Amino acid sequence: MVKTQYWLIKSEPSVYAYAQLERDGQTEWTGVRNFEARNNLRAMKAGDLCLYYHSNEGKAVVGVAQVLTGAGPDPTAPSEDWASVSVGPVVALNTPVALATLKKTPALKDFPLITRGRLSVAAVTAKHFKLILKLGETMLPNPAQSS
DNA sequence: GCCAACGTTGGC
DNA sequence: GCCAACGTTGGC
Numbered sequence: 001m002v003k004t005q006y007w008l009i010k011s012e013p014s015v016y017a018y019a020q021l022e023r024d025g026q027t028e029w030t031g032v033r034n035f036e037a038r039n040n041l042r043a044m045k046a047g048d049l050c051l052y053y054h055s056n057e058g059k060a061v062v063g064v065a066q067v068l069t070g071a072g073p074d075p076t077a078p079s080e081d082w083a084s085v086s087v088g089p090v091v092a093l094n095t096p097v098a099l100a101t102l103k104k105t106p107a108l109k110d111f112p113l114i115t116r117g118r119l120s121v122a123a124v125t126a127k128h129f130k131l132i133l134k135l136g137e138t139m140l141p142n143p144a145q146s147s
Numbered sequence: 148g149c150c151a152a153c154g155t156t157g158g159c
Numbered sequence: 160g161c162c163a164a165c166g167t168t169g170g171c
Contacts, residue, residue, distance in 0.1 A: 012157090033155095034166070056157055099158080118156055118165065 006129040007040065007050040008112055008122045009065065009087070018052045018063040018092060026068055026088040030076045037121035041083040042071040049140075050087060051124060051132055053113060060096035061132055064140065065089055093136030107131055 009029065011017070021027055032038055048067040054060055065087040074082035102108050108131065112122035133140065 010157095036166090059158075117158075120156090 002045070002047075005044070005048045006124040006126055007044060007048060007067075008053060008061075008124050009050045010053045010055045010120045012056045013054045013058050014056075017054065018065075018089070021052070021063075021065060021087070022089045022092065026086055028075070028084050028086050030074045030084040032074070032082065032084070032120060033077075034120060037119055038081075038083050040121040040123060041085055043123075044085050045070045049090065049129065051129065054096075058096070059099040061093065061102075061136065062096045063089065063092040064133070064138075091138055091141060093133075093138045095135070095137045097132055097135045101135060102132075105131075105135070 016027065029041070032041055044067045046067055046069055050065040050067065051061050052063040052065050054062050066089075068086040068088050071083040071085050073080055074084040076084075099113065102111055102113060108114065108128060111128055112119060112124065116122060
Protein backbone atom coordinates (compact mmCIF):
# COMPACT_ATOMS: atom_id res chain seq x y z
CA MET A 1 0.00 0.00 0.00
CA VAL A 2 1.04 3.56 -0.66
CA LYS A 3 2.22 5.56 2.27
CA THR A 4 -0.44 7.48 4.14
CA GLN A 5 -0.15 11.20 3.86
CA TYR A 6 -1.21 13.66 6.49
CA TRP A 7 -3.15 16.87 6.10
CA LEU A 8 -4.72 19.66 8.04
CA ILE A 9 -8.22 20.74 7.16
CA LYS A 10 -9.99 23.69 8.69
CA SER A 11 -13.59 24.51 9.23
CA GLU A 12 -15.49 26.99 11.29
CA PRO A 13 -17.52 24.97 13.78
CA SER A 14 -20.59 27.10 13.07
CA VAL A 15 -20.34 26.03 9.43
CA TYR A 16 -19.37 22.39 9.83
CA ALA A 17 -18.07 21.13 13.16
CA TYR A 18 -16.27 17.87 13.72
CA ALA A 19 -19.25 16.62 15.72
CA GLN A 20 -21.36 17.14 12.63
CA LEU A 21 -19.01 14.94 10.64
CA GLU A 22 -19.41 12.24 13.28
CA ARG A 23 -23.18 12.50 13.02
CA ASP A 24 -23.16 12.43 9.24
CA GLY A 25 -20.62 9.63 8.95
CA GLN A 26 -19.06 11.33 5.96
CA THR A 27 -19.19 14.57 4.05
CA GLU A 28 -18.09 16.11 0.82
CA TRP A 29 -15.34 18.63 1.53
CA THR A 30 -16.41 21.42 -0.79
CA GLY A 31 -16.13 25.16 -1.06
CA VAL A 32 -12.35 25.48 -1.21
CA ARG A 33 -11.57 28.48 -3.39
CA ASN A 34 -7.87 28.88 -2.96
CA PHE A 35 -5.48 27.47 -5.53
CA GLU A 36 -2.95 26.09 -3.13
CA ALA A 37 -5.60 24.49 -0.97
CA ARG A 38 -7.17 23.03 -4.08
CA ASN A 39 -3.87 21.56 -5.18
CA ASN A 40 -3.56 19.96 -1.79
CA LEU A 41 -7.05 18.50 -2.13
CA ARG A 42 -6.04 17.03 -5.44
CA ALA A 43 -3.02 15.40 -3.86
CA MET A 44 -5.17 13.58 -1.30
CA LYS A 45 -6.01 9.96 -1.72
CA ALA A 46 -8.27 7.50 0.04
CA GLY A 47 -6.85 6.52 3.39
CA ASP A 48 -4.97 9.76 4.04
CA LEU A 49 -5.51 11.20 7.48
CA CYS A 50 -6.47 14.78 8.28
CA LEU A 51 -6.21 16.79 11.43
CA TYR A 52 -9.48 18.66 11.82
CA TYR A 53 -9.11 22.23 13.04
CA HIS A 54 -11.86 24.52 14.23
CA SER A 55 -11.12 28.09 13.20
CA ASN A 56 -12.57 31.26 14.68
CA GLU A 57 -14.55 29.50 17.37
CA GLY A 58 -12.71 26.92 19.35
CA LYS A 59 -9.39 27.52 17.64
CA ALA A 60 -8.21 24.00 18.27
CA VAL A 61 -7.47 20.75 16.54
CA VAL A 62 -10.40 18.64 17.63
CA GLY A 63 -10.29 15.43 15.69
CA VAL A 64 -8.92 13.21 12.97
CA ALA A 65 -10.70 12.62 9.69
CA GLN A 66 -9.92 10.20 6.92
CA VAL A 67 -10.09 10.73 3.19
CA LEU A 68 -12.65 8.31 1.75
CA THR A 69 -12.35 9.15 -1.90
CA GLY A 70 -9.73 11.20 -3.72
CA ALA A 71 -10.40 14.50 -5.38
CA GLY A 72 -13.15 15.02 -7.89
CA PRO A 73 -14.72 18.21 -9.21
CA ASP A 74 -16.38 20.36 -6.56
CA PRO A 75 -20.13 20.18 -7.28
CA THR A 76 -20.66 23.53 -5.55
CA ALA A 77 -18.07 25.34 -7.66
CA PRO A 78 -18.97 27.75 -10.48
CA SER A 79 -16.51 26.07 -12.84
CA GLU A 80 -14.74 22.78 -13.30
CA ASP A 81 -11.61 24.18 -11.83
CA TRP A 82 -12.20 23.32 -8.22
CA ALA A 83 -11.86 20.10 -6.32
CA SER A 84 -13.44 18.32 -3.40
CA VAL A 85 -12.84 15.08 -1.55
CA SER A 86 -15.06 13.06 0.73
CA VAL A 87 -13.99 12.56 4.30
CA GLY A 88 -15.22 10.59 7.26
CA PRO A 89 -14.54 10.78 11.00
CA VAL A 90 -11.83 8.68 12.62
CA VAL A 91 -11.57 9.86 16.23
CA ALA A 92 -12.27 12.98 18.20
CA LEU A 93 -9.27 14.06 20.25
CA ASN A 94 -9.66 13.33 23.94
CA THR A 95 -8.09 16.70 24.57
CA PRO A 96 -8.49 19.31 21.84
CA VAL A 97 -5.16 20.92 21.03
CA ALA A 98 -5.59 24.68 21.15
CA LEU A 99 -3.86 27.05 18.80
CA ALA A 100 -2.18 28.62 21.81
CA THR A 101 -0.70 25.24 22.69
CA LEU A 102 0.55 24.72 19.17
CA LYS A 103 2.22 28.12 19.31
CA LYS A 104 3.89 27.28 22.59
CA THR A 105 5.32 24.03 21.26
CA PRO A 106 8.77 24.61 19.73
CA ALA A 107 8.58 21.40 17.66
CA LEU A 108 5.56 22.85 15.87
CA LYS A 109 7.21 26.10 14.84
CA ASP A 110 6.67 25.37 11.18
CA PHE A 111 3.28 23.75 11.48
CA PRO A 112 1.07 25.17 8.72
CA LEU A 113 -1.42 26.69 11.14
CA ILE A 114 1.37 28.81 12.52
CA THR A 115 3.16 29.68 9.32
CA ARG A 116 0.23 29.77 6.91
CA GLY A 117 -2.66 30.77 9.10
CA ARG A 118 -5.11 31.25 6.30
CA LEU A 119 -4.44 28.19 4.21
CA SER A 120 -7.46 25.94 4.65
CA VAL A 121 -5.96 22.67 3.40
CA ALA A 122 -2.32 22.03 4.17
CA ALA A 123 0.11 19.13 4.18
CA VAL A 124 1.36 17.99 7.58
CA THR A 125 4.42 15.90 8.28
CA ALA A 126 4.04 12.50 9.94
CA LYS A 127 6.09 13.84 12.82
CA HIS A 128 3.78 16.79 13.41
CA PHE A 129 0.74 14.60 12.99
CA LYS A 130 1.91 12.18 15.65
CA LEU A 131 2.92 14.92 18.01
CA ILE A 132 -0.50 16.49 17.83
CA LEU A 133 -2.18 13.17 18.51
CA LYS A 134 0.05 12.88 21.53
CA LEU A 135 -0.81 16.39 22.70
CA GLY A 136 -4.44 15.44 22.19
CA GLU A 137 -3.90 12.32 24.32
CA THR A 138 -5.40 10.22 21.59
CA MET A 139 -4.50 6.99 19.83
CA LEU A 140 -5.62 6.11 16.36
CA PRO A 141 -8.05 3.19 16.25
CA ASN A 142 -6.58 0.19 14.47
CA PRO A 143 -8.39 0.29 11.12
CA ALA A 144 -7.08 3.80 10.51
CA GLN A 145 -3.57 2.89 11.47
CA SER A 146 -1.82 2.41 8.18
CA SER A 147 1.52 3.36 6.84
C1' DG B 148 3.40 41.12 -16.51
C1' DC B 149 3.16 44.43 -12.80
C1' DC B 150 0.90 46.26 -9.04
C1' DA B 151 -2.90 48.62 -6.69
C1' DA B 152 -7.39 47.73 -5.09
C1' DC B 153 -10.34 44.78 -3.13
C1' DG B 154 -12.37 40.89 -0.58
C1' DT B 155 -11.97 37.33 2.70
C1' DT B 156 -10.10 34.92 6.50
C1' DG B 157 -9.24 34.44 11.10
C1' DG B 158 -6.87 35.83 15.50
C1' DC B 159 -7.42 38.93 19.06
C1' DG C 160 -16.04 44.16 15.93
C1' DC C 161 -11.57 45.46 14.46
C1' DC C 162 -7.77 44.94 11.80
C1' DA C 163 -3.67 42.57 9.82
C1' DA C 164 -2.37 39.28 6.50
C1' DC C 165 -2.68 37.65 2.24
C1' DG C 166 -4.63 35.80 -2.07
C1' DT C 167 -7.11 37.15 -6.17
C1' DT C 168 -8.72 40.38 -9.58
C1' DG C 169 -8.40 43.65 -12.99
C1' DG C 170 -6.60 47.93 -15.10
C1' DC C 171 -2.83 49.52 -17.38
